[in-house]
Amino acid sequence: xxxxxxxxxxxxxxxxxxxxxxxxxxxxxxxxxxxxxxxxxxxxxxxxxxxxxxxxxxxxxxxxxxxxxxxxxxxxxxxxxxxxxxxxxxxxxxxxxxxxxxxxxxxxxxxxxxxxxxx
Amino acid sequence: xxxxxxxxxxxxxxxxxxxxxxxxxxxxxxxxxxxxxxxxxxxxxxxxxxxxxxxxxxxxxxxxxxxxxxxxxxxxxxxxxxxxxxxxxxxxxxxxxxxxxxxxxxxxxxxxxxxx
Numbered sequence: 665x666x667x668x669x670x671x672x673x674x675x676x677x678x679x680x681x682x683x684x685x686x687x688x689x690x691x692x693x694x695x696x697x698x699x700x701x702x703x704x705x706x707x708x709x710x711x712x713x714x715x716x717x718x719x720x721x722x723x724x725x726x727x728x729x730x731x732x733x734x735x736x737x738x739x740x741x742x743x744x745x746x747x748x749x750x751x752x753x754x755x756x757x758x759x760x761x762x763x764x765x766x767x768x769x770x771x772x773x774x775x776x777x778x779x780x781x782x783x
Numbered sequence: 784x785x786x787x788x789x790x791x792x793x794x795x796x797x798x799x800x801x802x803x804x805x806x807x808x809x810x811x812x813x814x815x816x817x818x819x820x821x822x823x824x825x826x827x828x829x830x831x832x833x834x835x836x837x838x839x840x841x842x843x844x845x846x847x848x849x850x851x852x853x854x855x856x857x858x859x860x861x862x863x864x865x866x867x868x869x870x871x872x873x874x875x876x877x878x879x880x881x882x883x884x885x886x887x888x889x890x891x892x893x894x895x896x897x898x899x
Contacts, residue, residue: 686875695885697885704792704891704892706787706874706889706890706892707828707874707876707887708787709887712886722886730895736813749784752826756885758885764842770833770884770887771818771830772828772885773830774820774827774828776826777826777827777828
């Protein structure tokens with residue numbers, strides 16, 4: 665099984681519908697992230713969470729919300745989907761080790777992606 | 784503000800050619816991390832390398848090598864003797880500050896096509 669699992673992998677929906685993308689991980693990492701990929705724009709951070717009680721907005725949080733149900737689960741919701749939210753969405757995790765020499769610092773493990781199309 | 788620029792949108796080479804993917808970054812942080820990720824046609828993102836801002840040593844891993852130059856704010860990636868399996872989108876990314884935040888700023892990506 666994958667370390668970071670995203671469901672659904674593909675979803676087509678209509679404008680105005682509520683959509684939830686789910687992410688679960690077996691890495692044991694404290695930190696989880698949602699990124700969005702658009703052609704020509706790279707990946708942009710939507711929300712991130714450093715532990716169950718910690719939720720933070722990223723660069724492009726408008727129109728999205730998240731829930732950290734457990735250390736291993738982090739879901740992304742679109743309350744009322746719109747066509748410009750059509751994109752490839754990635755969940756990622758990282759651990760919380762500190763120190764400049766820590767080799768894992770800021771290294772993200774990504775899920776396989778969830779392709780969302782809003783018509 | 785932090786920024787990562789990958790000026791090459793698409794590169795096409797013939798198998799066995801060497802190819803260099805350019806990455807230029809902007810940051811005011813004195814401590815930061817630079818990354819390269821690979822996204823093959825299957826879509827997943829694969830971590831390739833992380834480099835600390837205070838470590839300017841170049842790195843070689845098999846056919847892959849990375850050249851980090853703080854003087855030009857560049858972190859270029861070279862594939863030697865390219866293979867068809869190297870065909871992918873490659874992303875350069877930056878994480879600012881000395882902390883471990885996981886908040887990466889990605890470049891636009893460079894699509895590499897290696898033809899047989």
